[in-house]
Amino acid sequence: MLLKKLKLTDFRNYSEFEEDFKELKIIIIGQNAQGKSNILEAINLLATSKSERAERDSDLIHWGKDFALIFADIERKDGSSKIALQINSSGRRKLKINDVAKKAPQADLLGNFFAVMFSCDDLYLIKGSPSIRRSWLDSVLFQLDSKYHRSLHDYQKSISQKNALLKSGRENPIARKELKIQTEIWNEQIINSGTEIIYTRLEFLKEISPYSSELLKNISMRTEDLGLKYLCTINKNEMEIPNEKTNIKSLFKASLENSFEEECARGQSVIGPHRDDLQFQLNGREARSFASQGQQRSIILSLKLGEVQVIEKRKNEMPVLLLDDVFAELDEKRQDFLLHNLPENIQIFLTTTHISDVQKEFIKGAHIIEIKTGKIVHKVSA
Amino acid sequence: MKYTKPLLRLIEEFQKFPGVGPKSAERMAFHLIKQDVHYIEGFSKVVIEAKEQIRKCSECFNLSSNDPCEICSNSLRDKKTICVVSEAKDLSVVERTNEYKGLYHVIGGLISPIDGIGPDDLVIKELIYRVSRSDPNEIIFALDTSTEGEATALYLHRILSPLCKKITRLGFGLPAGTELEYADELTISRALENRKEIV
Numbered sequence: 001m002l003l004k005k006l007k008l009t010d011f012r013n014y015s016e017f018e019e020d021f022k023e024l025k026i027i028i029i030g031q032n033a034q035g036k037s038n039i040l041e042a043i044n045l046l047a048t049s050k051s052e053r054a055e056r057d058s059d060l061i062h063w064g065k066d067f068a069l070i071f072a073d074i075e076r077k078d079g080s081s082k083i084a085l086q087i088n089s090s091g092r093r094k095l096k097i098n099d100v101a102k103k104a105p106q107a108d109l110l111g112n113f114f115a116v117m118f119s120c121d122d123l124y125l126i127k128g129s130p131s132i133r134r135s136w137l138d139s140v141l142f143q144l145d146s147k148y149h150r151s152l153h154d155y156q157k158s159i160s161q162k163n164a165l166l167k168s169g170r171e172n173p174i175a176r177k178e179l180k181i182q183t184e185i186w187n188e189q190i191i192n193s194g195t196e197i198i199y200t201r202l203e204f205l206k207e208i209s210p211y212s213s214e215l216l217k218n219i220s221m222r223t224e225d226l227g228l229k230y231l232c233t234i235n236k237n238e239m240e241i242p243n244e245k246t247n248i249k250s251l252f253k254a255s256l257e258n259s260f261e262e263e264c265a266r267g268q269s270v271i272g273p274h275r276d277d278l279q280f281q282l283n284g285r286e287a288r289s290f291a292s293q294g295q296q297r298s299i300i301l302s303l304k305l306g307e308v309q310v311i312e313k314r315k316n317e318m319p320v321l322l323l324d325d326v327f328a329e330l331d332e333k334r335q336d337f338l339l340h341n342l343p344e345n346i347q348i349f350l351t352t353t354h355i356s357d358v359q360k361e362f363i364k365g366a367h368i369i370e371i372k373t374g375k376i377v378h379k380v381s382a
Numbered sequence: 383m384k385y386t387k388p389l390l391r392l393i394e395e396f397q398k399f400p401g402v403g404p405k406s407a408e409r410m411a412f413h414l415i416k417q418d419v420h421y422i423e424g425f426s427k428v429v430i431e432a433k434e435q436i437r438k439c440s441e442c443f444n445l446s447s448n449d450p451c452e453i454c455s456n457s458l459r460d461k462k463t464i465c466v467v468s469e470a471k472d473l474s475v476v477e478r479t480n481e482y483k484g485l486y487h488v489i490g491g492l493i494s495p496i497d498g499i500g501p502d503d504l505v506i507k508e509l510i511y512r513v514s515r516s517d518p519n520e521i522i523f524a525l526d527t528s529t530e531g532e533a534t535a536l537y538l539h540r541i542l543s544p545l546c547k548k549i550t551r552l553g554f555g556l557p558a559g560t561e562l563e564y565a566d567e568l569t570i571s572r573a574l575e576n577r578k579e580i581v
């Protein structure tokens with residue numbers, strides 16, 4: 001899959017940006033804070049419908065403007081398509097695909113374009129808070145599974161409703177029995193959508209594990225073994241998580257029963273996939289506490305390359321790879337590894353402040369654009 | 383440009399209407415002040431009369447100028463079936479299909495703790511009373527398929543199942559997240575036909 005053209009209007013620090021990409025390698029160079037990451041953010045938004053950096057849609061709009069536009073021409077195996085996304089300060093988006101207006105701009109965007117983002121921030125995946133790891137899972141699964149977005153949306157809505165109920169139950173006590181009934185009407189939906197979420201995440205982890213482990217073995221001269229463990233809050237006893245939906249459902253139901261008093265006391269939902277986490281293990285030990293800086297980088301690298309392979313396998317389309325400032329973070333050995341383990345026909349967008357950070361081999365045949373304060377100031381084509 | 387005070391006030395009033403943004407409010411205000419005084423007088427009268435004459439039916443809580451309403455007092459309707467809807471506008475959506483011959487009950491909203499709406503804020507006690515008194519053969523929930531609609535249906539089912547043997551929901555054809563108001567007649571009548579029992 002190729003991104004053939006990108007046009008931005010009033011997106012972040014760009015008033016206008018327009019560029020054709022015929023090449024497989026695109027290097028975006030520029031000083032700090034000139035708008036390199038903003039371009040990758042726009043591309044990634046087309047794939048995941050969300051931004052990892054923006055808290056709300058209005059952050060994406062050029063200051064003082066009412067809306068931002070992203071246009072993209074995409075070439076897939078089964079033909080080409082045009083995406084036009086309008087981001088409004090009201091938070092409501094508009095989407096056209098091949099000039100046809102879509103009803104659900106968030107959900108209908110997904111599945112048209114695939115991307116894997118690898119930025120220096122991803123190093124926090126191991127050390128950072130669980131929400132960063134959940135957000136990573138979500139951004140991959142939005143692309144892989146068309147039902148996942150809907151499930152997550154319904155789930156989050158039911159959780160907010162239930163939290164509001166539990167909170168009001170704490171402030172103006174109502175009869176325990178009545179509170180229980182009212183909690184259960186949300187729990188029932190939480191169990192349904194939550195089970196979908198847990199199941200989809202588990203299936204994905206099962207799928208990516210062999211790829212990423214093999215990659216890590218190869219970087220480490222077969223000395224390091226990667227484990228991905230889903231930490232499920234509905235499963236306090238650390239039993240094996242069932243891989244049948246009906247079994248997940250009954251486990252979920254039983255755990256919610258048991259947590260009712262605690263949830264009432266805390267005035268919020270304490271278990272479910274919104275509290276779950278992912279643990280990276282290196283040779284059976286928690287990477288978070290035991291992996292060195294270099295080992296952590298290797299794990300993330302294996303994970304991202306694994307992500308490329310899973311998307312390619314499931315969708316039969318090569319995702320676009322977005323490398324944001326990663327070469328500065330990787331030593332020569334890992335840079336080499338990255339470059340030599342990429343599929344041949346993958347399109348890569350890479351940002352850097354110094355072209356000298358990029359391997360000569362990569363620069364060959366690349367399309368290079370230099371960015372300064374939201375404008376292209378220089379171009380070199382192969 | 384800033385508008386004169388009375389015009390600004392008028393725009394503000396229109397903006398309080400559901401679904402009306404600043405631009406539409408402006409257009410509506412301009413439209414209104416362009417009309418002559420007789421029209422405005424007539425218009426105000428229509429609004430006042432509507433407010434004075436429209437009441438809620440004490441049986442089903444539909445809006446009507448008669449109590450009981452036209453539907454509740456119609457002897458041809460099946461008194462043993464009650465269709466529960468959230469708003470009067472949803473009732474008219476089901477009516478338009480011409481398929482449904484029973485009675486209604488308008489509960490006046492959906493359970494939504496975020497908006498501070500619990501079962502006690504809806505016309506649910508009256509529904510329980512009505513069901514225990516009239517012993518219907520079937521109760522149908524025609525509620526949005528949103529999480530709030532779903533939660534309300536589950537709640538009502540809990541409360542009503544000891545009182546009525548057959549409780550159904552509009553079925554097939556209504557995708558998740560549908561607001562009844564926006565579904566077309568064909569979809570609704572198909573959903574009515576395919577209603578399923580809640581278990």
Ligand SMILES: Nc1ncnc2c1ncn2[C@@H]1O[C@H](COP(=O)(O)OP(=O)(O)OP(=O)(O)O)[C@@H](O)[C@H]1O
Pocket residue numbers: 011012013014030031032033034035036037038039058059060061062063325353
């Ligand atoms: N909504 C917005 N409107 C206008 N400018 C914005 C907006 N959001 C961010 N910016 C500006 O965009 C710039 C940051 O762009 P970006 O993150 O792409 O930088 P970068 O080139 O990747 O820099 P670095 O090398 O430091 O990562 C900042 O100058 C910031 O002030």
Ligand SMILES: [Mg+2]
Pocket residue numbers: 036037038324325
């Ligand atoms: Mg950057």
Ligand SMILES: [Zn+2]
Pocket residue numbers: 439440441442443444450451452453454455
């Ligand atoms: Zn009536």
